[in-house]
Amino acid sequence: MSNGNVVLHVADVHKRFGGLHALADIDLQIEEGKTHAIIGPNGAGKSTLLNVIIGKLAPSSGQVVFDGAILTGKKPHQINQLGIARVFQTPEIFADLSVLHNVMIPALSKRDGRFKLNMLRTLDSETGIRAEAEHMLEDVGLINRKDSPAGSLSRGDKRRMELAMCLIQHPRLLLLDEPTAGMSRHDTNTTIELLKKIKSRGMTKVIIEHDMHVVFSLADKISVLAQGRIIADGTPDQVRGNPKVQEAYLGGAHE
């Protein structure tokens, strides 16, 4: 069902955990510059799918192709180097380091191939990356906290910092795993505005999200997973009115 340039193709992917068929027959095409939401009830397979895309899990069969390159079999840091960044469900940060240094680290890791602990010693001499990190912090509205220890940030601010940590890598594809989980309505709305701003720069995004307000505010396309299968995909309006989707949600989920 694709019209534009497909940047990510999840082709006929299956994932089994023992007897459990967690992903079955997944075919997903993500178009360049679009925001594609993956929704579905608890246990539907959303995180498994994201983990297959970023190389944390190997599919039992099928493959993932990004911009012509087969990702299957590559390690997460190699996939990251190809231009895919993920905002984690639980942000991984250095709590004792400053916000600024936390944002600089992914840029250094990208430049030098991989994160190494001794990078922390040279952070202050990296003036170019420092300037870029400051720019990213301005973008996400955190510049006034740049010298605070990352561990002292509120949950919403940590999310913003993590977004800056992804954006500084200039990914072609940004994967967002429940970016507003646990946020207040106010922080959720601020995050929606921020993600809209990124969208206007043409970055492709895949977003897993339970909050339908967020999904319908941001998504160009939605794929609905239930019991490991894609049961519907299309524009928000097409998906909203789909009886199969309503049934999947009424059959034991939230929202």
Ligand SMILES: Nc1ncnc2c1ncn2[C@@H]1O[C@H](COP(=O)(O)OP(=O)(O)OP(=O)(O)O)[C@@H](O)[C@H]1O
């Ligand atoms: N490493 C694993 N080993 C065995 N089973 C797993 C593993 N990871 C996930 N599962 C199972 O696979 C199914 C899909 O789980 P997954 O976490 O992908 O769902 P989800 O849609 O992300 O759910 P949620 O919305 O609750 O986060 C579930 O039945 C889960 O118990």
